[in-house]
Amino acid sequence: MGSERRNDGTEERCDGCIIAAHAPDALKLLGKQATYDELRILGAFQYAYSDIFLHRDKHLMPQNPAAWSAWNVLGTIDNKVCVTYWLNILQLKLLPDQQLRHLHLTVAAIDHFGFPLDMQNITRTGRPFLVTLNPLHTPEHTLLKWSTGHPIPSVAASRASRELNLIQGKRRIWFSGAYQGAFTKP
Incomplete structure (x- = not known):
């Protein structure tokens, strides 16, 4: 996924990323690199x-x-x-x-x-x-x-909850937050 070179010369590699935050905050972290599906799905949670x-x-x-x-x-x-x-x-x-x-x-x-x-x-x-x-x-x-x-319950949020699997693990990024599972039946 990426690496970081530290001041002491060592390098640390990351294989993936878990973004455990509210959906709007996750989108802010992704910035312009957010995909269409990430914008559409995470953007549905108000x-x-x-x-x-x-x-x-x-x-x-x-x-x-x-x-x-x-x-x-x-x-x-x-x-x-x-x-x-x-x-x-x-x-x-x-x-x-x-x-x-x-x-x-x-x-x-x-x-x-x-x-x-x-x-x-x-x-x-x-x-x-x-x-x-x-x-x-x-x-x-x-x-x-x-x-x-x-998170505010809505039809859009319920639909987005069912589509989270479309973005989980893509680009080796996983999302976690209060919006996950909040609007779906067990």
Whole structure:
């Protein structure tokens, strides 16, 4: 496929490439070298992008705490859903191995930003840990912000899912992403 000569004089050969990214990002990586089929198939997948905040702002939850649930839909803004997940409750609903993985991610995010928190489990802290997608404003007590995209179901995406085999391994390039298998029946 290609080789790279390093500063120390060594050479590394690559036999293939796996592009594990959203379909639009895969096309950007391929640039002008994308084939007609790659453009047609990967280009059929459209994405909805969200700004996501890990925070402790109770104002993004129902006013009555008795109405709080694991998922709290606050409405839509500019065709984007605004929803707050109550992590403390979600921790209780996850399977033990999932719970441990999510707990470590949450603790790592909090430790990274220097918020002292001695906790075995966020369900016992007495403080809400919330994740909000697409809030109207930046939440108070924000611990972490990131953005991500999710594939949008469509007829074109379903058709493209069934045609992925036409580009897999061609030119020794393989594609992997959330769009794979998301729109096809098992």
